[in-house]
Amino acid sequence: MTVAAATTGQDRSPDKLLAPVLSAFWDQPESWTLETYKRHEGYEGLKKALAMTPDDLIAYVKDAGLRGRGGAGFPTGMKWQFIPQGDGKPHYLVVNADESEPGTCKDIPLLFANPHSLIEGIVIACYAIRSSHAFVYLRGEVVPVLRRLHEAVREAYEAGYLGRDILGSGLDLELTVHAGAGAYICGEETALLDSLEGRRGQPRLRPPFPAVAGLYACPTVVNNVESIASVPAILHRGKEWFTSLGTEKSPGFTLYSLSGHVAAPGQYEAPLGITLRQLLDLSGGMRPGHRLKFWTPGGSSTPMFTDEHLDVPLDYEGVGAAGSMLGTKALQCFDETTCVVRAVTRWTEFYAHESCGKCTPCREGTYWLVQLLRDIEAGKGATADLEKLADIADNINGKSFCALGDGAASPIFSSLKYFRAEYEEHITGRGCPFDPARSTAWADTHLEVRA
Template sequence: MATPPASTLAPVLSAQWDADRSWTLETYEAGGGYDGLRRALTQEPATVLAAVKDSGLRGRGGAGFPTGLKWSFLPKPDGGPRYLVINADESEPGTCKDIPLMLATPQYLIEGAIITSYAIGCHHAFIYVRGEVLHVYRRLLRAVEEARAAGYLGTDIMGTGYDLEITVHAGAGAYICGEETALLDSLEGLRGQPRLKPPFPAVAGLYARPTVVNNVESIASVPGIVRGGVDWFRSMGTERSSGHGLFSLSGHVTRPGQYEAPLGITLRELLDLAGGVREGHELKFWTPGGSSTPLFTAEHLDIPLDYESVATAGSMLGTRALQIFDETTCVVRAITRWMEFYAHESCGKCTPCREGTYWLKQVLRRIEAGTGTMDDLDVLLDTCENILGRAFCALGDGATSPVTSGLQYFRAEFEAHITSGACPLDPAASALFPYPPRDSSHDAVRLAGRMAGTVL
């Protein structure tokens, strides 16, 4: 984690990241680890759930839905199993907070999973992690092993009569499996595709049983709430966006990294902590919550980074993945790269997303190469309109965000590509995109063939 001298940070989950062997149970316990579990086990499950609800903790995976409220949607116990599934399939471009959290202090997640499971009456929890991050997968397996050896997992936990097992499951590497119902299908051994809702996971989730699906950071924040209390947690952040959060700064920034701060901090403050935009350059545009959130510009530097303020300004806080781009970056090139990702990762289940992201990619490539027309700008907006609100899950909606916001703030740059027949910027000047434009002749031919009904 980046460690600038400042009092505006709130290191909670990241407090031990620089400790010697921070991932071990011994180090975690030395910093007060599992004190929250001990306290939780002396209370009724409903009391723990109420504390999380009263804390105002909102889902840290992007949607920002109140965590305790989500838990309360589970139906009354009927004698059958209920599950906790932790979404550790971090895949959003620019998002890089859960992986370092699990790598540096996996026991935060394990303790949070145990407390959460106790609160909702779950006896088998699952952590679904990306299979590509083998080092994190192994570290989680070791953390579960250590917790079980210490008596925090297994049968009759700490003599309370409560039983719990945690399974760490490695996914096969699909962005769509970050969508909660696609994750559940994948966990069941099926192809990862979104389910039609309702029923929602709280009613019929994993194996058609009541299930809570939460993000890594959401669950890892639970021990601190139980240990420190509701008032302590609410002392950070804003009234409706309480607590602390990891802000991931990447791109054209002097000191990129994870900055844990209260919600409501501004990008200007974070950039001050991170040494500002790289020397000799100025901010052009940035993402407040990853590539699937509408772009912001330098005009938005002082927008409080909480759910309400960011939404009012026209974007979403998302996963707090702050990708910083300076004036050397071609916004058309950046958006095209993101769209290539979304078109590739679309599961293909619904037509708006499957076809829409493909068309957006092809038209953007044409504009970027300088062979587009002014009508293409209307085609982009029309395609986005036909995707938004009509896709099976949020992938389609998210894919439209950089396109519509890019045209809102940088339409002149799109038009310059068309009128000049090339990118008006020097792509070699951007450290993020140091390669020349692609040859789009094949793309143009393939696009023409698709319009004519010919598969190429």
């Protein structure tokens, strides 16, 4: 996996656009160890945090403007502030490491290469919300990451960064790493909490929200891995440094996961507001001989963009104004050889398979979307099916317990908006125009490129 690192500053030339913080030493030998982490100023932010009061610490993170890196971009400090104080109940921090969105691949490499950044962030966050027990809910299939995280936790206990009276501050903290069983729905925060409690992972009806009644019916903060791992650098380098990066409403740095038909896929850590055009310039562009056709700004559950959106600022406001969501910054890029109908069908099959079945719109709607899309892809569809697709997607969007339904509808709406003609070509041509056995134009294009 490519890890891009460069200096940052006012110079906006391609080689000066990146801001390596979390990924600054991923390529060093044994980057995951406590020794390497401390060599790069690890746990210095914790020392500064423990010198503050919990309320001042929450205010500091709020002033820095750190927004959640897991999808919605909700302010992290504000989420911490929602935890009621003086209620006599235990408070919990739960880190959502159940990364499973198609195209999203930032938290797992981060945990694999730099797990102590998360552990330090967890200790800081627990001090702020007055919690003595934190959980990391990790995707169970990534066994090498699970082992490495367990070892990092062991090192932290041994060095006194976890356990009783951390660094003489009086803070006691237990950290539990829990491996999930591979259900996409458990990436939804309330389904994750149900799974963590030993029940079937299904979204809860809200209110009450997790901040009031979360894990074990106690006040709980649920944060993404990157959100928590970003906190130590803010404390160590200062909120002014953090706000000097990114944009006014979306400050700071983040990991962009570039994948698909690109010359150099990988993690590119840059200030918020960089554009896909700039990232492609940094990574060598699309694969030789091909051009960008469509892309996702935040994984498959966000409305797709086309090449006309290359200069959209990749921050929460810029992407939102253009009609999509920044989400997890999973930039999947597809070239002109990709059939949009086929891609959307595969994504929809995923959402239908991963639907927990709790609510009717998602359970039934995703099933019927798959049936229609498969018929259209195979050349068995009718023109009226396009309206049916839009209608079913509309009956799912905003009407489900959780955002899985919205995510399933997004590729439908956006692909019909930008590539309706391609759907129609599947119907009128009785098959996929990208099938090499059926399309002379497709074959000519590929032969020309190969030549």
